[in-house]
Structures are given as structure tokens and as C-alpha cells.
Amino acid sequence: MPGLRQIGMELYDWFEQRLGLGKPFVEVAEHEVPENTSSWWYVFGSAATVLFGLQVVTGILLALVYTPSASHAWNSLQFLDHNVKLGWFLRAMHGWGSDFMVAVVLVHMAQVFLFGAYKFPRELTWIIGVILLLMTLGMAFTGQVLRFDQDAYWGLGIGASILSRVPWMGGWLVDMMLGGPIIAGPTLTRFFALHVFVIPGILLVMVGLHLWMVLRLGINDWPMPGRVVRKSTYVREYNELTKKTGIAFIPDAAWKDAIFAAAIMLSVIACALLFGPFGPSGQPDPTIIQTAPKPDFAFLWIYAVLAYLPPSLETPFLFIAPTLAIGAMLLLPLVAGEGEKHWSRRPTAVLMLAVIAVTLGIFTRLGTYTPWSPIMDAWTSDAIPVAYLRGRTPLERQGAIVFQDKQCRNCHSIGGAGGLRGPALDAIAARMTEDQMIRQVLQGGGNMPAYGNALSPSETTALVHFLSTLRGNDLSPAVDASRHMVLSSETPQAPPKER
Amino acid sequence: MEPMEPSSQEEKAVRAEPESVRVAKHSRRTFLFKLSLLANGAVGAVLAVPILGYLLGPAMKKGSSYNSWIALGPVSDFPEGETRLVNYRNPVTTEWDGETGDVPCWVRRVSGNAFQVFAINCAHLGCPVRWFAQSQLFMCPCHGGAYYADGTRASGPPERGLFEYDHKVIEGKLMISAGKMPTLANQARVEEPLTQITGTGSSERLAALKKPKPRCGSCQG
Numbered sequence: 001m002p003g004l005r006q007i008g009m010e011l012y013d014w015f016e017q018r019l020g021l022g023k024p025f026v027e028v029a030e031h032e033v034p035e036n037t038s039s040w041w042y043v044f045g046s047a048a049t050v051l052f053g054l055q056v057v058t059g060i061l062l063a064l065v066y067t068p069s070a071s072h073a074w075n076s077l078q079f080l081d082h083n084v085k086l087g088w089f090l091r092a093m094h095g096w097g098s099d100f101m102v103a104v105v106l107v108h109m110a111q112v113f114l115f116g117a118y119k120f121p122r123e124l125t126w127i128i129g130v131i132l133l134l135m136t137l138g139m140a141f142t143g144q145v146l147r148f149d150q151d152a153y154w155g156l157g158i159g160a161s162i163l164s165r166v167p168w169m170g171g172w173l174v175d176m177m178l179g180g181p182i183i184a185g186p187t188l189t190r191f192f193a194l195h196v197f198v199i200p201g202i203l204l205v206m207v208g209l210h211l212w213m214v215l216r217l218g219i220n221d222w223p224m225p226g227r228v229v230r231k232s233t234y235v236r237e238y239n240e241l242t243k244k245t246g247i248a249f250i251p252d253a254a255w256k257d258a259i260f261a262a263a264i265m266l267s268v269i270a271c272a273l274l275f276g277p278f279g280p281s282g283q284p285d286p287t288i289i290q291t292a293p294k295p296d297f298a299f300l301w302i303y304a305v306l307a308y309l310p311p312s313l314e315t316p317f318l319f320i321a322p323t324l325a326i327g328a329m330l331l332l333p334l335v336a337g338e339g340e341k342h343w344s345r346r347p348t349a350v351l352m353l354a355v356i357a358v359t360l361g362i363f364t365r366l367g368t369y370t371p372w373s374p375i376m377d378a379w380t381s382d383a384i385p386v387a388y389l390r391g392r393t394p395l396e397r398q399g400a401i402v403f404q405d406k407q408c409r410n411c412h413s414i415g416g417a418g419g420l421r422g423p424a425l426d427a428i429a430a431r432m433t434e435d436q437m438i439r440q441v442l443q444g445g446g447n448m449p450a451y452g453n454a455l456s457p458s459e460t461t462a463l464v465h466f467l468s469t470l471r472g473n474d475l476s477p478a479v480d481a482s483r484h485m486v487l488s489s490e491t492p493q494a495p496p497k498e499r
Numbered sequence: 500m501e502p503m504e505p506s507s508q509e510e511k512a513v514r515a516e517p518e519s520v521r522v523a524k525h526s527r528r529t530f531l532f533k534l535s536l537l538a539n540g541a542v543g544a545v546l547a548v549p550i551l552g553y554l555l556g557p558a559m560k561k562g563s564s565y566n567s568w569i570a571l572g573p574v575s576d577f578p579e580g581e582t583r584l585v586n587y588r589n590p591v592t593t594e595w596d597g598e599t600g601d602v603p604c605w606v607r608r609v610s611g612n613a614f615q616v617f618a619i620n621c622a623h624l625g626c627p628v629r630w631f632a633q634s635q636l637f638m639c640p641c642h643g644g645a646y647y648a649d650g651t652r653a654s655g656p657p658e659r660g661l662f663e664y665d666h667k668v669i670e671g672k673l674m675i676s677a678g679k680m681p682t683l684a685n686q687a688r689v690e691e692p693l694t695q696i697t698g699t700g701s702s703e704r705l706a707a708l709k710k711p712k713p714r715c716g717s718c719q720g
Binding site: 069070071072153154157158160161162163164165166170171172173174175176178179180181182183184185186283284285286287289290291292293303306307309310311312314372373374376379405406407408410411421444446447448449450451453454 | 555557558560565584586589591592593595596597598599600601602603619620623624625626627628629631633634635636638640641642643645647648653654655656657658678679680682683684685
């Protein structure tokens with residue numbers, strides 16, 4: 001139908017005459033990029049942008065129902081989950097979209113680091129990228145607060161406690177964060193403002209700048225060993241490469257981005273459908289203290305690091321380490337703006353990336369099962385294995401009851417059940433003598449509190465007798481060499497005199 | 500087709516002015532523009548005062564001004580030698596705070612009128628500590644901090660004992676001074692002005708109260 005086509009063209013012209021955006025848009029879409037940038041390694045940035053779009057759309061849809069009031073937020077999430085048609089799905093998409101966005105942003109960052117893309121002339125692109133990473137994490141944290149459940153409530157407490165450690169201005173910062181004397185209504189509304197207005201605004205502007213610079217400076221060419229970046233020659237070399245091997249960004253290079261973006265979106269949809277929305281966990285009622293608060297996935301590693309720092313190091317570490325880390329990321333392109341881009345010529349960079357990735361991975365893994373936390377109900381829920389009671393004297397069995405009743409189980413496992421805070425005690429008698437056990441129980445030491453005030457002498461005796469029977473797979477009991485000497489009737493022989 | 504460009508006739512009309520007039524006009528306009536920048540700067544500075552005042556409002560309030568004396572219940576509610584969880588409504592709340600305005604604390608009656616009132620927040624990172632009467636320990640679920648019955652640090656990452664509320668017994672009721680979430684920057688510290696106490700002989704009672712200060716193993720300074 002030529003008539004319809006004609007009308008369409010006229011309509012386009014009418015708008016184009018007034019807007020003038022079509023021509024520059026087509027130019028941008030068709031601009032030439034070096035052929036070697038069309039790679040499956042170069043798809044993460046566009047995927048992060050698409051995910052950001054998803055978060056904006058699902059976020060606005062959730063805001064249609066969500067109520068940012070401390071007394072109603074939790075209920076409005078329940079309402080979204082159960083009463084609003086497909087509300088649960090939107091919540092799930094927004095939650096999983098957030099996890100995917102953090103992950104894709106991190107992968108994107110690792111990739112551009114490994115490919116030396118932060119070097120001249122893309123230093124500022126990297127620096128703004130660092131800000132984008134921080135803002136993405138900021139969105140993840142503030143979003144977790146808006147879920148306003150138990151984890152959110154106590155997560156705010158953790159945040160306030162961290163801020164309170166800042167020298168001199170700690171109290172002031174806590175007040176600014178909470179918006180009042182306690183975690184309550186004003187706290188939620190300020191995190192709502194941050195999550196919905198402030199940080200997304202910064203993100204939009206920064207994403208715009210980031211993309212503008214990618215267009216202006218060109219996509220980083222595939223690094224080759226020996227092709228060294230020099231400020232004097234790079235731009236000319238890049239332009240020559242583009243001229244020689246250039247392909248149109250759309251469609252020749254961008255089809256990979258589009259397919260990967262679609263795959264990521266499908267993954268988010270699949271996760272949302274299969275696993276559903278995150279929480280909300282219990283109500284944000286501080287009087288319900290039977291809870292073990294935990295942050296979302298992206299912050300588990302911080303949660304783990306905070307468990308392992310010695311008390312004296314904690315405050316300095318909390319503030320010096322992030323300052324150094326962020327400072328180093330921001331300064332990286334200014335310090336190393338020239339030189340080799342290829343990973344095979346940058347062993348330090350590869351090693352650093354590997355160490356950081358493994359460290360984050362290990363701490364995140366630890367954060368998923370928190371071995372440092374006592375298991376609060378282990379003493380009533382985990383029974384003593386029958387094998388550990390068979391053939392024991394009444395005193396030893398009484399000791400097993402003391403072991404259970406005094407909550408030793410919350411930190412010590414036996415038979416594979418119980419806390420991981422202290423060592424497993426299945427073979428304790430092979431490591432410690434009776435005297436050592438008595439001392440450890442009564443006076444504590446290491447990470448163990450002293451139980452001298454909580455145990456009567458008879459309870460201590462029974463407990464240690466029970467523990468003395470725990471020798472794993474019939475290991476020989478621990479012996480105190482000096483005690484053996486004291487008890488034996490023989491006096492030690494004098495060393496033979498030298499003649 | 501660029502309809503927004505000025506036509507050549509208009510351009511000619513502008514160019515018709517003598518050079519000196521144009522320069523004078525330009526210099527005048529530049530001056531006026533600079534003046535307008537100055538005026539906007541001044542307006543911005545004036546505007547910044549209320550905006551900053553509003554924004555910094557919560558942080559400008561003195562910490563102790565949030566605190567007031569709250570009754571936790573008659574002394575007889577607390578058996579000697581026991582530690583119990585008590586909830587109170589924070590004295591400063593908004594109508595939409597909901598259940599977040601309810602704050603729990605641990606009350607330990609040592610003997611007679613000797614009490615210790617501990618904040619629920621772990622001194623490490625503020626998680627809710629739980630009391631275990633059998634092992635006489637407070638344990639924190641977050642990072643495994645543990646405290647003895649008197650609130651002193653037993654083990655784990657906390658660098659000090661539990662925060663304690665200032666408290667007193669008035670007419671057989673246990674009162675605590677509360678209002679602000681205790682953190683390392685703002686411990687539930689003893690606050691001096693006890694202006695809210697009314698009734699006959701209150702000053703004498705207060706004077707008497709000051710003498711037997713409860714043991715406070717964890718208070719700093």
C-alpha cells in the first residue's frame with residue numbers, strides 16, 4: 001500500500017523538521033567501529049544499561065502500590081505479593097533485576113580492566129564507571145531498606161553503627177542517616193527519596209555521560225600484545241584501524257549486544273518465575289529479637305569481613321580500606337593511562353583481579369552460612385548422638401545434659417550438628433587433657449567466654465567427664481607429660497656425669 | 500531546509516548598526532549578564548539557608564534532648580537475679596512509625612534496687628542480643644559477640660560491653676532515660692538534667708538516688 005507508506009514518510013518528515021533528532025540518531029547508530037570490537041566480550045555494558053532500564057520500569061510500577069511509611073511499608077509489600085495481580089512477579093523482577101545488574105556491572109568492570117580499556121583516552125569513562133558501580137551498590141542497599149522487613153531494620157542498625165565509628169562526626173552522620181533518634185518513619189522516607197529520586201537521577205546523568213564518551217572516543221579496540229598505548233599516537237592509530245576495518249555499529253556489531261541483552265532479560269524472567277520475590281522476611285518490629293539479620297547477596301562479603309576483623313582493627317579498617325580501594329579505582333587510569341593493554345603483558349593486573357575475585361567469592365560464600373554466628377536454638381533442637389551416650393557412666397551422661405543445657409551446642413558442634421563458632425568437639429579429649437578442659441571451660445580464652453560463673457563445681461565435673469569420652473574414632477587421649485612425671489613414683493634420674 | 504536559521508534580511512538589519520554602537524551594546528549586555536549572575540548567586544545563597552537548615556535539621560538537635568524518663572514497670576515485675584526483656588514506646592515517635600517505635604531492652608535486677616538496663620543493640624554493629632539464662636550470656640546473632648550477665652564483653656568482635664541506660668527507681672517504678680538509639684557515637688549515657696521529675700520531695704529522692712550508682716562494668720570514661 002503505497003498510500004500508507006506515503007503517509008508514514010510525511011509524518012516522519014513533519015516530526016523530523018521540528019525535532020531534528022532522526023538524522024543524528026541514524027548517524028550514531030551507523031557509526032563505524034573497528035571490526036575487532038564486535039565480540040561476545042563486549043556485551044556487558046549494554047546489558048547493564050538494559051537492566052537499568054528494566055529497574056526503572058519495574059521500579060515505577062512498584063511505586064504505584066508501595067507505601068513508604070514505616071507502619072505500612074511491610075504490609076504494602078504483602079499486599080503486592082498476595083492481593084495485587086502479578087504484583088509478586090513485578091517484585092521478583094525488580095529484585096532479581098537488581099542482583100543481575102550488580103553482577104553484570106561487576107563483570108563489565110572486570111572485563112574493561114582486563115582489556116585495558118581504561119587507558120588513554122578513556123580515563124574519564126572508567127572514572128565515571130566507578131561512580132556508576134558505587135551508585136549501583138547504593139541502589140542495592142537502599143532498595144533492601146525499602147523492603148522494610150527485619151533484615152532491613154537491623155541492616156539499618158548495622159549501617160548506623162558503622163557510621164557511628166567515624167571519628168568526630170560519627171554522631172552527626174548517624175542522625176543524618178536515621179533522620180531522627182531511632183530507626184523509624186523518617187529513616188524509611190529518606191531512603192525512599194534516595195532510592196527513587198537522588199541515586200537514579202545521578203545514575204541517569206552518569207550513564208548518559210558514560211555512553212556519550214563511548215560514542216565520542218570509540219569502543220576500545222581488541223588489545224594485542226605489543227600494541228602499546230601512547231598518548232601521542234593512539235587516536236591516530238585508532239582512527240586508522242576504524243577506517244581500515246570499520247563496520248557499522250548497528251547492525252554489524254550490535255547484534256551480539258542485543259542477543260546477550262535478550263538472554264539476560266530471559267534469565268531475570270526465569271529467576272523471577274522460578275524463585276519469586278525476595279522476602280519480605282518478618283515485620284520490622286524491633287521487639288521481635290528472634291532473628292538473625294543478614295544483608296542481601298551483594299553485601300554478604302562485607303558482613304563476613306566484619307565478623308573476622310579483630311576489635312582493635314575494626315574501626316580503622318572500616319574507613320581506611322574503602323577510602324583506599326575507591327581512591328585506587330579512581331586513580332588507576334590516571335596512573336596507568338599508557339602502556340600495554342593485553343592481559344598477557346599485564347601479569348600484575350591479572351593477578352590483582354584474580355585475588356580480588358577469589359577474596360570476594362570466599363567472603364560471600366562464608367556470608368551465606370555465617371560460621372561465626374552462634375546457632376541460637378542448637379541447644380534445644382540438636383540431640384546428642386546416641387553413640388556418644390552408649391556405655392557412658394551416669395556422671396558422663398549427666399555431663400551430656402550440662403553440655404546441652406548450658407548452650408555449649410550453640411557454638412560447638414558434635415556429631416555434625418551445632419554451631420561453628422568454636423571447634424567441633426567430637427575428638428576434644430584427644431586434643432585436651434581433663435585439666436586443660438576445666439581451665440578452658442571456667443576461664444574461657446580465645447573466642448570462648450568464661451563459664452566460671454555459670455557452672456557449679458559439680459556441673460563442671462560432669463561436663464568435663466562427658467567431654468573426656470569424646471575421642472573421635474578411638475584416638476588416644478591427650479596426655480600431660482609433666483603430670484605423668486609428677487604422678488609416677490620414680491624420681492627422674494640424674495644425667496650421667498661426664499668423666 | 501533549516502527554518503530556524505535567521506533570514507539574510509534580518510541579519511542585514513542587525514549589521515546595519517555602526518561598529519561602535521554594537522561594541523557598546525555588547526559591553527553593556529555583558530555587564531548586565533554578569534550582574535544577573537551575581538543576583539542569582541545571592542538568591543541561591545539566601546535559598547541555601549532554609550534548604551540546608553531543613554536538610555541538616557535532624558543532626559543539629561542535641562543528642563540528650565531526645566531523652567526522657569520512661570517507666571518500665573513496677574520493681575516487683577523484675578525478680579532478683581533475673582534478666583528480662585522489656586519493651587517500651589520510644590518517647591520521640593511519629594504517628595507513622597508503627598511498630599518501629601517500640602524498643603526492647605534487657606533489665607537485670609541484681610538485688611533490691613540495684614538494676615542494670617542494657618540496650619538491645621550489640622556494641623559491635625547494633626544487632627539484637629539475646630539473653631541465655633542457663634549459660635548467663637548475651638549472644639549476638641550477627642557476628643557472634645558475647646557478653647556476661649553484667650554486660651561486660653565476653654568474646655567476639657565487640658570492643659566494649661553492652662550499652663547501658665541510665666535508670667532509677669521512683670515510687671517503686673523502674674525508670675530509664677531513653678530516646679535515642681545507642682551507638683558508639685552516642686552511648687546510652689548518664690544524662691544529668693532530671694527536669695521531668697515532678698511531685699513532692701523529688702529533689703531529695705534524686706539526691707539519694709545519685710549516691711548508690713549501679714555498677715557499670717562497660718561504661719567508658
